[in-house]
Amino acid sequence: MERVKNSLVVWVDAPPPSSPPPGERAGERGRAATDRPLVLLCGHLDTVPIHAADEGRFPRREGERLVAPGASDMKSGVAVALELAERLPRAGRDLDLGLVLYAREEGPFEENELGDLLRDVPALRGAALAVCLEPTDGAVQLGCVGSLHATVTFTGRSAHSARPWHGENAVHKAGALLAHLAGRAPREAVSGGLVFREVISATRIEGGRARNVVPDRCTLNLNFRFAPDKSLEAAAEELRALARDHGGAAEVTDLSPACPPWADHPLVRRLLARTGAAAEPKQAWTDVARLAQAGIPAVNFGPGATSQAHQAGEWVELAAIERCYRALEAFLRATPAA
The missing domain is CATH 3.30.70.360 (Alpha-Beta Plaits)
Known part of the structure; x- marks a missing residue:
């Protein structure tokens, strides 16, 4: 594990030995070192300020929904990443895995601590793909404005x-x-x-x-x-x-900055094929753009409801969390489930 300020990188598997040299494509160094592409599951730890209507009301289950500040944006996505790291052993995957959990995303671009991680943990730049578990209603949202x-x-x-x-x-x-x-x-x-x-x-x-x-x-x-x-x-x-x-x-x-969709990237094609999720453009800004600036192809895919982001009484469907977990499990496995 590597910590920078209030953010951290959890190496579920061994990190690549260093960042790619100038001119080398993202992910090539990691593949050469381990013969397995490195995939990063990325999520921010902060939420927007708590609405007055939510003060003093603890996270709770209401029927088939989990209600809490940040439930959709993006505590549910972070939970999926943690569960995948815990439950899916390396022997069951043909992709190496790292978790990137960072603070201060819900604010100005320069204060976002993902930038500090990308600067201070150069091994991240050996990743072949990053998945930002922002709320996407279960679609794979490519690129961003x-x-x-x-x-x-x-x-x-x-x-x-x-x-x-x-x-x-x-x-x-x-x-x-x-x-x-x-x-x-x-x-x-x-x-x-x-x-x-x-x-x-x-x-x-x-x-x-x-x-x-x-x-x-x-x-x-x-x-x-x-x-x-x-x-x-x-x-x-x-x-x-x-x-x-x-x-x-x-x-x-x-x-x-904006981010290209990476629609032809082989791991993006694999993600779409194995999850069966629809491909959509991301009509918003997310940290896939910051990752792309660092040379890391990235997409958005998470369980949260986009309509619930930053809302009072924010909720996420429990079934959506389960579906996202199963979809990413199928993506990461050495062979897709029968």
């Missing part, structure tokens, strides 16, 4: 609101960009045979200093969810250009 946040600032000149012609209303100047976004259709982009929808949304707006003063400043937060066919740099420049074209200036504040 990237996510950029930017603060767009419009500047004007203050005046008395009885005589607005003496000033320049910064809130009104933001109107053209807001109208553009309201009428902007999602861009559909095909990657790995899957269709991702690219969207830009204004998620916050602030402006004005008093009820009777023409505002001299207005800021918007824009969130750009961009498709895997676009680089982080290209997406950031597109957001800056959009702001300039509508009279504002954009400062990019949070950058999370």
Whole structure:
């Protein structure tokens, strides 16, 4: 086991001896050392802050559901990973196994401790595939969209609101960009045979200093969810250009890359074939993108319900946990169950 800050890597089997040298494909070093590809089961340990309605209410079973903060996102996925490590011996697998359990996923990109693990535990970069057990409703969700946040600032000149012609209303100047976004259709982009929808949304707006003063400043937060066919740099420049074209200036504040689907990877094909799960595009951001940046192909597959993530009274179906366990067991076994 290797610990970094509040996160850890549990080597269920021996880790590869080192990370791949520059230019070597992910997983090749591990295969050469053990003749078995290394698969990582990845899950974050934190949840979003507990809702007021859930305070003091302990995890509990209600009928065929387990109800608890993080039940779907993603304590159930972590439980599946731990059970597989405990119950499925190496002799029954033809894949080596490691667990990556990390903190601070539910926050800014730079604070996520998976980045610390990937930096400080170089043997992880010998993995042939990583499976993030995020909630996917039992589907295999390939790739993910990237996510950029930017603060767009419009500047004007203050005046008395009885005589607005003496000033320049910064809130009104933001109107053209807001109208553009309201009428902007999602861009559909095909990657790995899957269709991702690219969207830009204004998620916050602030402006004005008093009820009777023409505002001299207005800021918007824009969130750009961009498709895997676009680089982080290209997406950031597109957001800056959009702001300039509508009279504002954009400062990019949070950058999370997109991830390709890896649809043709042999272990991804094996996962789909042995589980019988549907392949879908991940219309959100997950840590598969951070893993891909480190050279590790990664997919999303977990028991949680996407509709329950971050909800008050969050729940997961007990049957979904069992199905996910059985599906990953079939994927990891040396031969699929008859």
